[in-house]
Amino acid sequence: MAAATPENSPALPLVALIGSANCGKTTLFNTLTGSHYNTVNYPGATVEYAVGDARRLPGFSCRVMDTPGITSLVPSSPDEKVTVDALFQGDRRPDILVAVADANQLSRHLYLTRQLLDLGFPVVLVVTMEDLLLAKGLRVDERNLSELLDCPVFVLDPRKQERLSQMAEALRALGEKSQTRPARAQYEAFAAELTEERISETFHALDALEHLAVKPRFEKAGREGLPQRHGPSTADRILLHPVLGLLIFLGAMCAIFTAIFWMAAPLMDGIDALFGALVTVAKSVLPASWATDLFADGLVGGVGAVLVFLPQIAILFFAMGYLEDSGYLARGAALVDRPLSRIGLNGKSFVPLLSGYACAIPAMLAARTIPNRLERMLTLFIIPLMSCSARLPVYALLLAFLIPKDKPWLGGLAMTGLYLSGFLIGAVISTIASRYLKGKETSGFMLELPALRAPMLRVVLVSTWHKTWQYIRKAGPTILVIALSLWVLTHTPVQPAPSDGSDREYVAVSNSYAARIGHFIEPVTAPMGLDWRGGVALISGFAAREVFVGSLALVYRVQELNDEAGMTGKLFARMSELRFEGDGRRIFTVSTCLGILLFYLIALQCFPTVAVARNEMGSWRWRPALIQLGLFTGVAYLLAVALVQGLRALGVP
Amino acid sequence: MIAPNLKITAENLTLERLRPGQQGVVVSVEGEPAQRRRLLEAGFVQGSPVRFVMATPFGDPLVFSLRGTQIALRQSDARHVRVRV
Numbered sequence: 019m020a021a022a023t024p025e026n027s028p029a030l031p032l033v034a035l036i037g038s039a040n041c042g043k044t045t046l047f048n049t050l051t052g053s054h055y056n057t058v059n060y061p062g063a064t065v066e067y068a069v070g071d072a073r074r075l076p077g078f079s080c081r082v083m084d085t086p087g088i089t090s091l092v093p094s095s096p097d098e099k100v101t102v103d104a105l106f107q108g109d110r111r112p113d114i115l116v117a118v119a120d121a122n123q124l125s126r127h128l129y130l131t132r133q134l135l136d137l138g139f140p141v142v143l144v145v146t147m148e149d150l151l152l153a154k155g156l157r158v159d160e161r162n163l164s165e166l167l168d169c170p171v172f173v174l175d176p177r178k179q180e181r182l183s184q185m186a187e188a189l190r191a192l193g194e195k196s197q198t199r200p201a202r203a204q205y206e207a208f209a210a211e212l213t214e215e216r217i218s219e220t221f222h223a224l225d226a227l228e229h230l231a232v233k234p235r236f237e238k239a240g241r242e243g244l245p246q247r248h249g250p251s252t253a254d255r256i257l258l259h260p261v262l263g264l265l266i267f268l269g270a271m272c273a274i275f276t277a278i279f280w281m282a283a284p285l286m287d288g289i290d291a292l293f294g295a296l297v298t299v300a301k302s303v304l305p306a307s308w309a310t311d312l313f314a315d316g317l318v319g320g321v322g323a324v325l326v327f328l329p330q331i332a333i334l335f336f337a338m339g340y341l342e343d344s345g346y347l348a349r350g351a352a353l354v355d356r357p358l359s360r361i362g363l364n365g366k367s368f369v370p371l372l373s374g375y376a377c378a379i380p381a382m383l384a385a386r387t388i389p390n391r392l393e394r395m396l397t398l399f400i401i402p403l404m405s406c407s408a409r410l411p412v413y414a415l416l417l418a419f420l421i422p423k424d425k426p427w428l429g430g431l432a433m434t435g436l437y438l439s440g441f442l443i444g445a446v447i448s449t450i451a452s453r454y455l456k457g458k459e460t461s462g463f464m465l466e467l468p469a470l471r472a473p474m475l476r477v478v479l480v481s482t483w484h485k486t487w488q489y490i491r492k493a494g495p496t497i498l499v500i501a502l503s504l505w506v507l508t509h510t511p512v513q514p515a516p517s518d519g520s521d522r523e524y525v526a527v528s529n530s531y532a533a534r535i536g537h538f539i540e541p542v543t544a545p546m547g548l549d550w551r552g553g554v555a556l557i558s559g560f561a562a563r564e565v566f567v568g569s570l571a572l573v574y575r576v577q578e579l580n581d582e583a584g585m586t587g588k589l590f591a592r593m594s595e596l597r598f599e600g601d602g603r604r605i606f607t608v609s610t611c612l613g614i615l616l617f618y619l620i621a622l623q624c625f626p627t628v629a630v631a632r633n634e635m636g637s638w639r640w641r642p643a644l645i646q647l648g649l650f651t652g653v654a655y656l657l658a659v660a661l662v663q664g665l666r667a668l669g670v671p
Numbered sequence: 672m673i674a675p676n677l678k679i680t681a682e683n684l685t686l687e688r689l690r691p692g693q694q695g696v697v698v699s700v701e702g703e704p705a706q707r708r709r710l711l712e713a714g715f716v717q718g719s720p721v722r723f724v725m726a727t728p729f730g731d732p733l734v735f736s737l738r739g740t741q742i743a744l745r746q747s748d749a750r751h752v753r754v755r756v
């Protein structure tokens with residue numbers, strides 16, 4: 019059996035918050051840490067855990083970890099397995115557990131606490147949401163509950179800073195008893211013995227316990243407290259109404275995407291203009307040299323390219339967080355279960371697919387909540403077809419370029435079309451695949467619908483900030499390195515200044531390594547209507563899609579145009595005048611732009627996604643991930659070529 | 672899978688047949704082992720009162736109230752829970 023503090027773990031004891039979904043863990047975590055935390059990767063899993071110092075816990079120094087909700091120590095989906103594994107293995111095994119349970123459903127939530135106690139974990143129980151129980155005329159008898167369970171119990175509202183010093187005292191006392199934690203072998207034995215009789219017995223015992231621990235708030239009220247209201251709440255009558263419910267669902271989806279396009283636009287323009295200005299300032303202040311160009315165009319411009327699409331990602335994260343916290347997301351998942359089950363997916367595919375519109379990587383991790391293996395695989399398979407935020411700058415650029423300024427609604431419509439098409443293509447693929455692949459497990463859907471409530475704005479904002487920062491930290495360096503390498507590739511080998519008075523930048527780029535690569539792949543990119551420079555931009559998009567826009571700016575030497583405001587303005591000016599070097603035809607014609615759009619809609623151009631897909635598809639190893647890569651990219655290319663050539667044959671420029 | 676000795680009667684039916692607002696008490700849970708365990712661990716154990724709250728817009732899953740909370744359950748899962756009204 020491992021000692022309480024293994025040699026290799028950090029000196030401070032680690033306290034893990036464990037409980038079912040929606041019990042208030044995250045709220046308690048924020049209260050304990052004062053919302054100061056980091057997300058860390060758990061060894062052997064790409065799942066992220068929030069870990070922070072418990073700075074609001076007076077007199078007891080420890081680190082606190084938030085975990086994804088679980089109902090039982092025997093997991094029934096991969097996300098639960100990760101949490102359970104974390105309790106028994108790895109060097110970040112928690113020393114003390116804080117079990118969190120909702121006072122309104124004690125028997126259900128204490129089921130897990132009972133398991134933890136039976137296994138011999140040092141546990142402190144926190145009972146939340148008593149305010150809601152009080153409203154029903156009932157209360158929790160803390161002393162009684164503590165005696166019955168034989169563990170410290172705190173009934174508190176985690177939204178308030180209350181009883182923290184008492185909790186600290188209890189945690190310290192538990193830690194000092196130098197308790198041992200159960201070993202893996204003990205757990206295996208426990209899991210093997212978890213028969214149906216055991217489960218029923220546990221619940222019957224918990225029913226008796228709940229009967230003793232939950233009391234009428236006022237003596238004169240009966241045991242049942244105030245008369246209970248049966249039937250759905252008024253909000254649910256509306257939100258789950260056959261007609262209204264659907265309209266609200268569609269309205270919510272529209273609102274999210276509208277916010278992404280319209281609310282983000284001014285912010286993005288601002289960031290864009292700011293970095294455009296910074297580049298100009300850098301160039302005018304620093305002496306004209308190779309290094310200055312690298313700094314200004316490569317580095318500053320590169321950082322701008324990373325930051326410009328952040329508003330959209332942040333808005334999507336915010337919207338998802340808000341809906342989740344309000345309890346609507348679970349209702350959304352239940353609502354779409356039937357249509358999604360028709361196409362081989364599950365209601366639980368809803369959140370992963372929706373997250374896919376921000377970024378495929380967290381979306382794939384979210385797919386772990388789908389218990390059925392085949393449905394999980396299909397969800398993972400089609401997630402990359404949801405247009406992630408990295409594709410947005412490309413769509414935005416090309417649509418804005420194609421569509422006249424006086425018809426912004428057409429742009430909105432086209433954007434909606436692109437976003438819907440991604441989902442529809444995914445739906446077709448999963449429908450076909452589910453006809454041919456037969457899963458061994460029966461499909462099902464069971465999800466708790468938490469009480470609806472007004473989310474706390476501050477909490478949602480903090481978590482949005484963390485998720486967005488996480489995204490910058492992960493994607494930022496890659497994008498920056500690519501932007502810099504691309505700049506170097508387009509500017510080396512260094513060319514002597516031309517003596518005949520021709521444009522220096524032009525000579526540099528056309529003789530660069532990038533040009534050589536571009537010319538080499540021109541036979542492949544030409545059918546899509548792109549010259550070698552467009553080809554370079556297109557491949558650079560394989561490192562990260564959004565790099566395409568920055569690369570276009572680089573290879574087409576946008577920076578030297580000083581008369582337009584912001585990168586985008588310059589890029590437009592350049593794109594409309596660009597011509598093929600040989601015959602002088604324009605490059606960015608309607609057909610070419612549509613071809614690029616189609617390519618970006620379908621192609622899997624993100625290698626980190628492929629790596630995560632491989633990981634998440636488990637024992638199927640590389641095969642599905644590589645099929646995904648080859649199929650989506652190949653089909654995207656063929657369709658794009660067909661579209662460009664077809665349009666040209668029809669006389670579209 | 673229906674145990675042969677349990678006939679469906681007015682008082683003894685499967686969960687998805689409850690009428691809105693109607694309450695039953697769980698008698699038994701069937702189904703394949705993993706599915707059965709999920710239902711049991713969610714609290715659908717023998718003797719638990721369950722109330723059918725409402726259907727979701729497409730008619731499936733159904734919303735039940737159980738042990739102080741509401742749970743959306745697909746009809747194909749609910750069919751495995753036998754209740755007495």
Ligand SMILES: Nc1nc2c(ncn2[C@@H]2O[C@H](COP(=O)(O)OP(=O)(O)OP(=O)(O)O)[C@@H](O)[C@H]2O)c(=O)[nH]1
Pocket residue numbers: 037038039040041042043044045046086087146147148149150174175176177343344471473474
């Ligand atoms: N009324 C009331 N609401 C609470 C209480 N504690 C938490 N909440 C609210 O309950 C909701 C869910 O809390 P979370 O902390 O997100 O729950 P969680 O267990 O982390 O949920 P998951 O992240 O889904 O596992 C939030 O909107 C909280 O504001 C409480 O004591 N009373």
